[in-house]
Amino acid sequence: xxxxxxxxxxxxxxxxxxxxxxxxxxxxxxxxxxxxxxxxxxxxxxxxxxxxxxxxxxxxxxxxxxxxxxxxxxxxxxxxxxxxxxxxxxxxxxxxxxxxxxxxxxxxxxxxxxxxxxxxxxxxxxxxxxxxxxxxxxxxxxxxxxxxxxxxxxxxxxxxxxxxxxxxxxxxxxxxxxxxxxxxxxxxxxxxxxxxxxxxxxxxxxxxxxxxxxxxxxxxxxxxxxxxxxxxxxxxxxxxxxxxxxxxxxxxxxxxxxxxxxxxxxxxxxxxxxxxxxxxxxxxxxxxxxxxxxxxxxxxxxxxxxxxxxxxxxxxxxxxxxxxxxxxxxxxxxxxxxxxxxxxxxxxxxxxxxxxxxxxxxxxxxxxxxxxxxxxxxxxxxxxxxxxxxxxxxxxxxxxxxxxxxxxxxxxxxxxxxxxxxxxxxxxxxxxxxxxxxxxxxxxxxxxxxxxxxxxxxxxxxxxxxxxxxxxxxxxxxxxxxxxxxxxxxxxxxxxxxx
Numbered sequence: 001x002x003x004x005x006x007x008x009x010x011x012x013x014x015x016x017x018x019x020x021x022x023x024x025x026x027x028x029x030x031x032x033x034x035x036x037x038x039x040x041x042x043x044x045x046x047x048x049x050x051x052x053x054x055x056x057x058x059x060x061x062x063x064x065x066x067x068x069x070x071x072x073x074x075x076x077x078x079x080x081x082x083x084x085x086x087x088x089x090x091x092x093x094x095x096x097x098x099x100x101x102x103x104x105x106x107x108x109x110x111x112x113x114x115x116x117x118x119x120x121x122x123x124x125x126x127x128x129x130x131x132x133x134x135x136x137x138x139x140x141x142x143x144x145x146x147x148x149x150x151x152x153x154x155x156x157x158x159x160x161x162x163x164x165x166x167x168x169x170x171x172x173x174x175x176x177x178x179x180x181x182x183x184x185x186x187x188x189x190x191x192x193x194x195x196x197x198x199x200x201x202x203x204x205x206x207x208x209x210x211x212x213x214x215x216x217x218x219x220x221x222x223x224x225x226x227x228x229x230x231x232x233x234x235x236x237x238x239x240x241x242x243x244x245x246x247x248x249x250x251x252x253x254x255x256x257x258x259x260x261x262x263x264x265x266x267x268x269x270x271x272x273x274x275x276x277x278x279x280x281x282x283x284x285x286x287x288x289x290x291x292x293x294x295x296x297x298x299x300x301x302x303x304x305x306x307x308x309x310x311x312x313x314x315x316x317x318x319x320x321x322x323x324x325x326x327x328x329x330x331x332x333x334x335x336x337x338x339x340x341x342x343x344x345x346x347x348x349x350x351x352x353x354x355x356x357x358x359x360x361x362x363x364x365x366x367x368x369x370x371x372x373x374x375x376x377x378x379x380x381x382x383x384x385x386x387x388x389x390x391x392x393x394x395x396x397x398x399x400x401x402x403x404x405x406x407x408x409x410x411x412x413x414x415x416x417x418x419x420x421x422x423x424x425x426x427x428x429x430x431x432x433x434x435x436x437x438x439x440x441x442x443x444x445x446x447x448x449x450x451x452x453x454x455x456x457x458x459x460x461x462x463x464x465x466x467x468x469x470x471x472x473x474x475x476x477x478x479x480x481x482x483x484x485x486x487x488x489x490x491x492x493x494x495x496x497x498x499x
Contacts, residue, residue: 006261013256015040033252062120065362093391098398120364121252166467198226208353245360325354432466433493
């Protein structure tokens with residue numbers, strides 16, 4: 001091993017699996033998919049992989065949305081015949097995979113763990129069917145009071161009461177507000193923004209169609225993505241359905257993470273090793289309304305500075321990238337803060353095709369991104385690979401830097417929360433009244449294409465922020481004309497607005 005510290009964390013095996021309901025096979029449980037992905041990860045590690053998996057002293061699972069058992073790691077360990085010293089679960093959030101990876105790598109580097117199996121899985125099709133009145137899945141359960149050894153992450157309600165009252169209660173409502181802020185800053189109309197997104201989002205669709213575990217097998221053209229027509233209806237302005245994450249997928253992914261010493265002792269071939277150079281994480285101000293700007297992320301910026309500084313690189317040195325892509329605005333914000341170009345055809349900012357086309361298995365998408373980055377890093381051993389992760393409404397963030405080449409500096413995790421917390425914070429004014437200025441907006445649509453509810457985000461001369469809603473047809477027509485930002489809006493003191 002020469003001068004390599006035996007406690008250096010490495011990913012030696014990755015496994016992904018997808019179940020397609022139209023292939024005629026019986027529907028699996030999330031446990032079935034995760035177990036299969038774990039076996040694939042052991043096989044991917046090559047000779048010694050099965051023995052290494054059996055030595056796992058930690059099993060860490062991303063919170064499972066479709067199967068909310070309290071300790072999924074314990075059930076997976078039992079399914080695989082493992083006897084880990086601990087089981088770990090994350091709280092809700094798409095940043096969970098990088099949070100688990102950072103936790104595992106930190107403990108491996110400290111000598112507290114040697115082999116950790118981590119990942120997650122979802123069966124979103126069964127969850128969706130049950131929500132529409134179908135049968136409830138008969139999946140394994142756990143007794144009341146069951147808990148994992150540890151829970152990674154902290155959480156609280158993601159929205160301020162004023163945001164909820166204005167209709168901003170789900171990702172499909174919140175992210176479009178960020179998109180309109182980005183669109184206005186770029187000087188585009190809503191349709192121009194959709195057309196521009198379609199141009200690079202279509203490349204995501206093509207990548208997903210070629211990925212063995214990708215959900216969408218037929219690529220969409222830029223025009224198909226940008227045009228609200230047929231099944232590609234508007235969900236919440238300016239987004240068409242093709243611009244939203246697809247949670248109704250059946251996918252799982254697992255990573256086998258170990259120390260270099262354990263990998264060598266198990267006989268894992270060196271061409272399977274991918275080194276974790278560093279991770280970073282923080283949350284932006286918790287409520288969207290508190291943030292200085294809707295179209296920026298101080299947490300991503302600070303995390304990127306710390307991670308790139310640790311590795312002695314900049315964005316141009318990273319060849320393989322997967323930025324979290326639940327919605328197009330998430331990619332744009334992440335790219336801006338990290339110094340990347342969104343629509344660069346030479347370096348698409350996804351290796352999977354993203355959550356709209358590859359699939360958005362709830363909190364676990366990034367495990368798939370990491371697994372794919374590991375595979376590509378092995379093929380390009382001199383290159384660096386970067387993954388980002390996002391939880392809630394551009395709230396919780398994680399970054400991970402990997403390469404098949406050992407790091408120049410030992411692995412480290414960078415918690416940049418103090419830097420973010422020191423930044424300016426806006427006051428949210430519930431049920432504001434008077435003349436304010438429109439900062440951004442969105443409108444939610446019915447399934448028949450009719451706009452149903454408009455939401456405005458507004459600021460006053462003191463820099464405070466307020467939210468309001470209206471279902472009035474005239475207000476919706478004025479809002480959707482695309483020229484409201486920067487103009488005046490009357491807030492009625494009861495949560496309503498008039499343009």
